[in-house]
Amino acid sequence: MTAAPTGDLTGARPAPGCSVLNDVVSLPPAGGTISFARLDGARSMPLTELYELSGRLARRLRARGIGSGDRIGVLAANCPEWVLLDLAALRLKAETAGFDPGKFDPDDDLAGRYDLALLFTDRPATAPRTVPMTLVGDLLAEEDDPHEPPLPQVVWEPDDVTTVKFTSGSTGVPKGLGATAGSVDASLAAVQEIFEHKPGDDLFVFLSLSLLQQRYWVYSALAHGHDVTISTYEAAFATLRRTRPTVVMGVPAFFETAKRQIEARLRRPGGEDTLQEAARRVFGDRIRYLWTGSAPAAPAMLRFFDEAGLPIYEGYGLNETCIVTKNHPGAHREGSVGRVLPGKEVLFDEDGVISVRSDRPVNRAYAYAAPGDSERVFGPDGTVRTGDVGHLDEDGFLFVRGRADDVIVLDNGKKIVVRPMEESMRSGAAVAECVLFCPAQTELVAVVSPASLPADHAAIARQLARANASAAPDERIGRVIVADEPFSEANGLLTSQFKPRRSHILDAYRARVHDPKEGIHAS
Amino acid sequence: MRPDIELTARDHLSAVLNPPVAPEAIDPDADLAGVYGLTSLNKVLFLTEVCEAADVDLGHFTEDDLADMRTLRTVAESLTLHSGKAV
Numbered sequence: 365m366t367a368a369p370t371g372d373l374t375g376a377r378p379a380p381g382c383s384v385l386n387d388v389v390s391l392p393p394a395g396g397t398i399s400f401a402r403l404d405g406a407r408s409m410p411l412t413e414l415y416e417l418s419g420r421l422a423r424r425l426r427a428r429g430i431g432s433g434d435r436i437g438v439l440a441a442n443c444p445e446w447v448l449l450d451l452a453a454l455r456l457k458a459e460t461a462g463f464d465p466g467k468f469d470p471d472d473d474l475a476g477r478y479d480l481a482l483l484f485t486d487r488p489a490t491a492p493r494t495v496p497m498t499l500v501g502d503l504l505a506e507e508d509d510p511h512e513p514p515l516p517q518v519v520w521e522p523d524d525v526t527t528v529k530f531t532s533g534s535t536g537v538p539k540g541l542g543a544t545a546g547s548v549d550a551s552l553a554a555v556q557e558i559f560e561h562k563p564g565d566d567l568f569v570f571l572s573l574s575l576l577q578q579r580y581w582v583y584s585a586l587a588h589g590h591d592v593t594i595s596t597y598e599a600a601f602a603t604l605r606r607t608r609p610t611v612v613m614g615v616p617a618f619f620e621t622a623k624r625q626i627e628a629r630l631r632r633p634g635g636e637d638t639l640q641e642a643a644r645r646v647f648g649d650r651i652r653y654l655w656t657g658s659a660p661a662a663p664a665m666l667r668f669f670d671e672a673g674l675p676i677y678e679g680y681g682l683n684e685t686c687i688v689t690k691n692h693p694g695a696h697r698e699g700s701v702g703r704v705l706p707g708k709e710v711l712f713d714e715d716g717v718i719s720v721r722s723d724r725p726v727n728r729a730y731a732y733a734a735p736g737d738s739e740r741v742f743g744p745d746g747t748v749r750t751g752d753v754g755h756l757d758e759d760g761f762l763f764v765r766g767r768a769d770d771v772i773v774l775d776n777g778k779k780i781v782v783r784p785m786e787e788s789m790r791s792g793a794a795v796a797e798c799v800l801f802c803p804a805q806t807e808l809v810a811v812v813s814p815a816s817l818p819a820d821h822a823a824i825a826r827q828l829a830r831a832n833a834s835a836a837p838d839e840r841i842g843r844v845i846v847a848d849e850p851f852s853e854a855n856g857l858l859t860s861q862f863k864p865r866r867s868h869i870l871d872a873y874r875a876r877v878h879d880p881k882e883g884i885h886a887s
Numbered sequence: 888m889r890p891d892i893e894l895t896a897r898d899h900l901s902a903v904l905n906p907p908v909a910p911e912a913i914d915p916d917a918d919l920a921g922v923y924g925l926t927s928l929n930k931v932l933f934l935t936e937v938c939e940a941a942d943v944d945l946g947h948f949t950e951d952d953l954a955d956m957r958t959l960r961t962v963a964e965s966l967t968l969h970s971g972k973a974v
Contacts, residue, residue, distance in 0.1 A: 402950065403946060403948050403949060405946055597950075599945075601935040601936075621926075621928045621929055622932075624902075624903065625932055796905060815906055852924040853924075
């Protein structure tokens with residue numbers, strides 16, 4: 365299914381149901397509740413009240429000159445004001461730009477750099493056109509002007525940009541990317557088709573609302589009448605227990621952390637008896653499914669939650685593509701990232717590098733990027749070269765094997781995708797992380813981050829033997845260099861999303877990687 | 888800082904550190920992120936768990952309070968203040 369066009373040339377309002385976004389801005393919700401959770405408690409309001417408040421805020425912003433085509437920035441922790449600003453902007457046909465508080469400084473001339481009419485922030489700031497989030501409450505408290513005209517009828521056309529999102533690049537200045545209304549609608553429609561969120565569901569969101577996809581679940585609640593809970597990052601674990609959501613929107617790092625928590629509870633004297641009980645203690649007793657994406661999930665973690673009675677569904681997508689594939693209750697295959705969603709097409713070049721074509725592309729270029737950046741990623745029709753390598757199986761499930769950049773070409777011409785071997789090494793308890801290099805095109809050399817200090821060299825050697833035993837001859841690792849200290853953000857060898865920085869790791873261990881006498885040698 | 892709360896904090900912190908560090912080996916004044924590589928998510932988990940174990944309502948704290956807890960000592964002292972049994 366492809367998202368239907370959201371308007372025609374006359375600008376007439378599309379029929380309800382054609383566009384979630386246009387429904388959200390035009391129609392009061394039928395039901396549902398939104399809850400906002402912080403460490404010190406939670407506050408709930410009917411979605412009807414949220415809709416009314418967003419309209420009032422839109423009128424106040426309009427009175428201050430904000431209108432169609434203007435851009436409002438938000439740099440703040442998750443809170444009611446964030447959601448209200450987002451919805452108010454939608455109702456004015458203004459764009460938003462969400463800034464991750466951990467990555468941006470409000471005083472870094474964000475308003476100037478990103479063409480913001482106003483930047484709302486909960487951080488101390490003195491920059492021009494930068495205002496505190498508390499202004500939202502002040503605006504809402506102003507008395508209504510009885511002569512104020514109603515908000516205009518707003519229609520979001522498929523190619524209209526609703527928000528600027530920023531790539532989470534681990535280095536350099538993040539690139540901006542305007543997300544089109546058509547891409548938002550297409551993703552929401554596709555997700556709704558496979559997960560059927562409905563009254564009685566409560567979707568739990570704790571990742572930053574600066575990520576557009578986290579705001580999807582507010583739009584979904586307004587459109588489909590289910591509940592949604594927005595938690596601060598810090599309150600995530602505490603709130604889960606109180607809220608009893610049916611769906612948790614997470615990322616692999618979160619679920620890995622939860623897995624360790626559940627395992628610790630099982631080990632604790634007097635703790636829960638079963639894995640299922642321990643899992644329910646963490647996630648509550650109403651979970652329908654867990655959503656994971658944005659980074660590859662370890663197979664062991666996925667199996668753990670399935671065994672714990674909490675189905676977890678991995679998907680695939682980039683900022684530039686939105687959601688491309690997703691496992692779901694009706695179609696799930698272990699090891700895959702699911703089938704291709706309606707409106708998306710997955711293409712492969714001769715090396716298996718994945719490109720994604722969308723009926724409704726997120727965009728066709730970056731909004732803020734260095735010359736050449738857009739051309740490297742986007743084709744003229746918006747097709748996105750992902751840089752990932754994979755294949756579709758006979759039933760249409762996508763398997764992602766790694767990054768094209770992580771393909772090693774041996775001197776015999778054989779191409780080795782390093783991720784499976786790296787995962788094989790990581791499956792051993794003594795290895796926290798592993799990256800492979802091929803210094804002489806003949807031998808694979810691993811640099812491993814030890815899981816404990818001092819490193820257990822004997823256990824790492826055993827893991828090397830196990831990994832090699834199940835690998836094809838060309839994929840076997842010749843030597844393992846054990847890092848002097850675990851990879852971490854602090855030493856620059858992990859990104860903020862805990863992914864290894866290959867080039868930094870090679871820089872740190874280059875001499876040993878290139879010295880054939882160094883390391884633990886395969887037997 | 889109450890000794891029992893400090894011990895509880897040591898146990899729960901040790902449980903989330905990767906690579907592992909024994910409870911008794913944790914320097915109470917060392918920066919949890921810089922020295923022990925405590926990630927933000929693991930910090931949230933650690934504080935949630937230690938509050939439950941020490942019977943301290945996490946609701947006593949704000950998100951900013953959590954950000955200010957950068958060492959084992961500041962965690963244990965903060966919990967002691969709200970334990971209701973400070974000595």
